[in-house]
Amino acid sequence: xxxxxxxxxxxxxxxxxxxxxxxxxxxxxxxxxxxxxxxxxxxxxxxxxxxxxxxxxxxxxxxxxxxxxxxxxxxxxxxxxxxxxxxxxxxxxxxxxxxxxxxxxxxxxxxxxxxxxxxxxxxxxxxxxxxxxxxxxxxxxxxxxxxxxxxxxxxxxxxxxxxxxxxxxxxxxxxxxxxxxxxxxxxxxxxxxxxxxxxxxxxxxxxxxxxxxxxxxxxxxxxxxxxxxxxxxxxxxxxxxxxxxxxxxxxxxxxxxxxxxxxxxxxxxxxxxxxxxxxxxxxxxxxxxxxxxxxxxxxxxxxxxxxxxxxxxxxxx
Amino acid sequence: xxxxxxxxxxxxxxxxxxxxxxxxxxxxxxxxxxxxxxxxxxxxxxxxxxxxxxxxxxxxxxxxxxxxxxxxxxxxxxxxxxxxxxxxxxxxxxxxxxxxxxxxxxxxxxxxxxxxxxxxxxxxxxxxxxxxxxxxxxxxxxxxxxxxxxxxxxxxxxxxxxxxxxxxxxxxxxxxxxxxxxxxxxxxxxxxxxxxxxxxxxxxxxxxxxxxxxxxxxxxxxxxxxxxxxxxxxxxxxxxxxxxxxxxxxxxxx
Numbered sequence: 001x002x003x004x005x006x007x008x009x010x011x012x013x014x015x016x017x018x019x020x021x022x023x024x025x026x027x028x029x030x031x032x033x034x035x036x037x038x039x040x041x042x043x044x045x046x047x048x049x050x051x052x053x054x055x056x057x058x059x060x061x062x063x064x065x066x067x068x069x070x071x072x073x074x075x076x077x078x079x080x081x082x083x084x085x086x087x088x089x090x091x092x093x094x095x096x097x098x099x100x101x102x103x104x105x106x107x108x109x110x111x112x113x114x115x116x117x118x119x120x121x122x123x124x125x126x127x128x129x130x131x132x133x134x135x136x137x138x139x140x141x142x143x144x145x146x147x148x149x150x151x152x153x154x155x156x157x158x159x160x161x162x163x164x165x166x167x168x169x170x171x172x173x174x175x176x177x178x179x180x181x182x183x184x185x186x187x188x189x190x191x192x193x194x195x196x197x198x199x200x201x202x203x204x205x206x207x208x209x210x211x212x213x214x215x216x217x218x219x220x221x222x223x224x225x226x227x228x229x230x231x232x233x234x235x236x237x238x239x240x241x242x243x244x245x246x247x248x249x250x251x252x253x254x255x256x257x258x259x260x261x262x263x264x265x266x267x268x269x270x271x272x273x274x275x276x277x278x279x280x281x282x283x284x285x286x287x288x289x290x291x292x293x294x295x296x297x298x299x300x301x302x303x304x305x306x307x308x309x310x311x312x313x314x315x316x317x
Numbered sequence: 318x319x320x321x322x323x324x325x326x327x328x329x330x331x332x333x334x335x336x337x338x339x340x341x342x343x344x345x346x347x348x349x350x351x352x353x354x355x356x357x358x359x360x361x362x363x364x365x366x367x368x369x370x371x372x373x374x375x376x377x378x379x380x381x382x383x384x385x386x387x388x389x390x391x392x393x394x395x396x397x398x399x400x401x402x403x404x405x406x407x408x409x410x411x412x413x414x415x416x417x418x419x420x421x422x423x424x425x426x427x428x429x430x431x432x433x434x435x436x437x438x439x440x441x442x443x444x445x446x447x448x449x450x451x452x453x454x455x456x457x458x459x460x461x462x463x464x465x466x467x468x469x470x471x472x473x474x475x476x477x478x479x480x481x482x483x484x485x486x487x488x489x490x491x492x493x494x495x496x497x498x499x500x501x502x503x504x505x506x507x508x509x510x511x512x513x514x515x516x517x518x519x520x521x522x523x524x525x526x527x528x529x530x531x532x533x534x535x536x537x538x539x540x541x542x543x544x545x546x547x548x549x550x551x552x553x554x555x556x557x558x559x560x561x562x563x564x565x566x567x568x569x570x571x
Contacts, residue, residue, distance in 0.1 A: 002534055009530055009537060016523040020551065023516035027554065027562045032511075085508070094506065144431045213431040238434035239504045250506050264506045274508055278495040285488040 004061070008054045015047050045086075052079050070291060073284025080277030087270030095265045100258070101139045101219075131226055131245045136261050137233075138220040141254055145169045146195045146212035150177060153207055163206065180206060217254050219261050236263075323363050324422050330359040330387065331418035334411045341408035353391060353411055360387045360418065373432055376445040379560060380426040383417055385445075389453040390414040393485070401481045405474070406457060413456045440500035447493035452552060454486035455525070459549035462542040479545060480532065487525050494522055517555035524548035 025031040055075045062068070097112045148167040151159040167175055175183045180200035188195050188210070195210040216237060223232045223244050236242050242249040248271075250264045333356025340349035363384050367375035375381040394410035397403045458479045465475045497518075498508045509515060524544045531541040 002536070005530065005534055006537070009527060009540075012523050012527050012530070016520050016527070016551075019516050019523070020520045022511065023513055023520060023554065026513035026516065027558055030563075213433055215431070216434055216437070239438045241503060241506075248506075250504075252506075266506050271502070275499060275502075278499055278508075282488070282492045282495050285491040289484045289488045 004054055004057055008051065008058075011047055011051045011054065015051070018047070048082050052082055055079055068288075070284045070286070070288030073280045074288055075284070077277040077280030077284055080280065081274050082277075084270035084273030084275075084277060087273065088268045091269050093265075093267040096252075097134075097263045097265060098255075098258075098260050099134070099136045099263060100260045101136045103137055104135070106135055132247075133224040133226060134244075134249070134263075134265075135222050136219050137222055139254060139259075139261055140216075140218045141256070142215040142218075143212050144215050146210035148175055148177070148198075148208040148210055150180065150200065150206060150208050152205060157204075157207075159207075159209075167208070175208075177208060180208075183208075217251060217261075219251055219254075221249075320426050323366060323426065326359050326363050327384070327418050327421045330356045330363070331415045331422065332356075333359065334387075334415035334418060338408040338411035338415065341404075341411065346404075349407070349411075353394075353407070356411075356414070356418075357388065357391045360384065360414075363421075364388060371432070374442050376441065377432060377436065379557075380421060380424055382445060382449065383421045383424070386449045386453060387414045387417045387421070389449045390417070390457075393450060393453045393457075396485065397481065403478055403481060406461070406478050406482070409457045409460050410453070413453065413460065435504050438500055438504065440496050440503070444493055444496045444500060447489045447496065451486040451490035451493060452556060454482045455490070455521075455545075455549060455552055458482040458486065458545055462545040462549075465542050479542070483525060483528060483545065487529065490522055490525065494518055513559045514555055517551055517559060521548055521551040521555055524551055 055078060059072065059075060095112055100106075145168070147165075149162060150164040150167070152161040152163055154160050164178065167177060169175055169185070173185050175185075175188065177183065177200055183198060188198055190196050195212065197210065198208045200206040200208055219236045221234055221236050221242070223234065223242075224230070225232075225245065232244075234242055236249065236251045238251055241251070246267060246269075248266045248268065250266065252262045252264055254261045333352050337349045337352035337356060340346075340352060364375055364381075367381045367384060371377060371381075375385065390410045390413050394407055397406055397410075461475050461479045461482070465472060465479065468475065497515075501510065502508045525548045528541050528544040528548065531537040531544060
């Protein structure tokens with residue numbers, strides 16, 4: 001067992017080293033690794049393979065003990081995560097699509113690009129993907145009220161110095177720019193209701209720049225099953241992907257100028273295995289670290305008490 | 318409350334945490350607990366103000382997360398004292414809290430941060446909370462690991478203290494890492510994107526796992542504290558280094 005433990009420690013150390021090298025390249029040199037084609041991924045897969053084998057041997061060699069349930073959950077969970085990830089790597093498909101928004105939900109001018117496909121069955125994605133039709137009937141973007149930053153600008157209008165930041169609208173609907181006065185929303189928005197850059201001095205040397213961010217994207221979509229011709233209408237937002245015929249549809253972004261929404265369609269047969277594996281690891285780690293130490297602590301207390309009690313006994317004598 | 322007032326509160330909280338650490342070392346328990354409690358309340362006032370300013374849980378900017386990290390040190394300390402009776406680690410928790418508070422004082426504290434759609438998830442709060450709790454415990458474990466190399470007389474106590482800290486930190490770190498992965502599958506389409514923050518978070522997790530494995534066998538025990546110290550270096554890279562050096566990736570707003 002010592003040998004398996006040592007092998008596990010060596011493999012884990014090498015994995016940490018390899019990932020640390022990748023992380024250092026990203027942080028210090030801003031170089032990302034292309035995991036679809038780079039040899040590094042194959043090196044990691046080999047290491048992970050050895051890691052999985054070592055764990056499976058551990059699971060079988062150690063006699064079964066229900067008190068080690070945390071250990072089992074954690075290590076079987078790790079194997080499940082790696083297995084599920086391998087299934088996705090081998091059989092997963094990912095397609096990126098841009099859909100124009102129209103009331104009919106027509107996808108006639110939708111643009112698709114294959115992002116990732118099964119390397120051995122690359123062409124089959126079309127057959128899988130054509131099991132349903134997808135279109136966007138409506139799309140809403142909600143923004144937060146912008147905050148204003150104040151800048152000193154030069155004659156060309158280029159910002160030279162930031163004088164204040166994060167000036168937000170108050171409860172009376174007024175932006176207070178301090179020594180540069182106050183502005184109402186009506187002063188700041190154009191005819192279309194868009195917040196504009198505002199001159200805060202007569203000579204135009206001090207300006208206020210609006211900075212707004214998106215609060216929510218919400219798309220109304222229509223999905224038609226090509227086999228049954230059943231139509232389904234649904235809403236989609238960031239963080240809430242839809243599931244259709246084994247595919248998962250993600251809303252990624254929205255282009256206001258094109259009035260088109262970007263989606264990713266993903267087919268991942270290993271997803272449930274990975275998710276279950278991750279839950280097993282979390283639960284297993286809590287059981288392994290919180291339940292077992294108490295037993296160890298209890299036994300440890302007994303060990304430390306024994307010499308003391310012997311001493312007392314000796315003193316009594 | 319203006320940024321200046323918040324920074325003054327953070328500065329006073331830092332002083333309170335440092336004072337508490339000194340008082341714990343001087344065996345003045347009651348004043349130490351009072352200083353710790355007062356610093357924690359001031360720290361909590363800043364977190365509550367951030368919460369009110371945001372309108373939601375204040376985990377959006379690094380400044381907000383660090384102010385919350387200050388609270389976690391004391392929470393973790395209370396757990397260690399009540400469950401493991403390890404009161405001797407209290408000054409180290411306070412010392413780390415004080416350092417974090419100083420960091421909050423000198424960093425850019427933009428008050429208004431908007432909750433972008435990608436962050437609007439049920440996984441957001443548990444992901445950050447688990448990480449902050451584990452980071453606070455790991456920071457103290459790493460300080461004790463450094464002391465372990467220089468203090469040969471008290472190694473048994475340090476050994477037990479570090480082990481107790483990592484045993485609590487590790488499952489929370491695991492939960493933070495994997496809840497983040499499950500969330501990433503909901504929002505970024507992949508469980509794992511190999512971006513800089515994820516890579517360093519994985520390295521950190523593996524180092525602490527290696528520490529726990531090395532304790533199992535006597536021949537490997539000589540390496541255990543190498544891994545807790547390497548772990549804190551990797552943790553720093555994941556938590557701060559990626560932002561400081563401006564690495565690109567999915568975690569651009571964290």
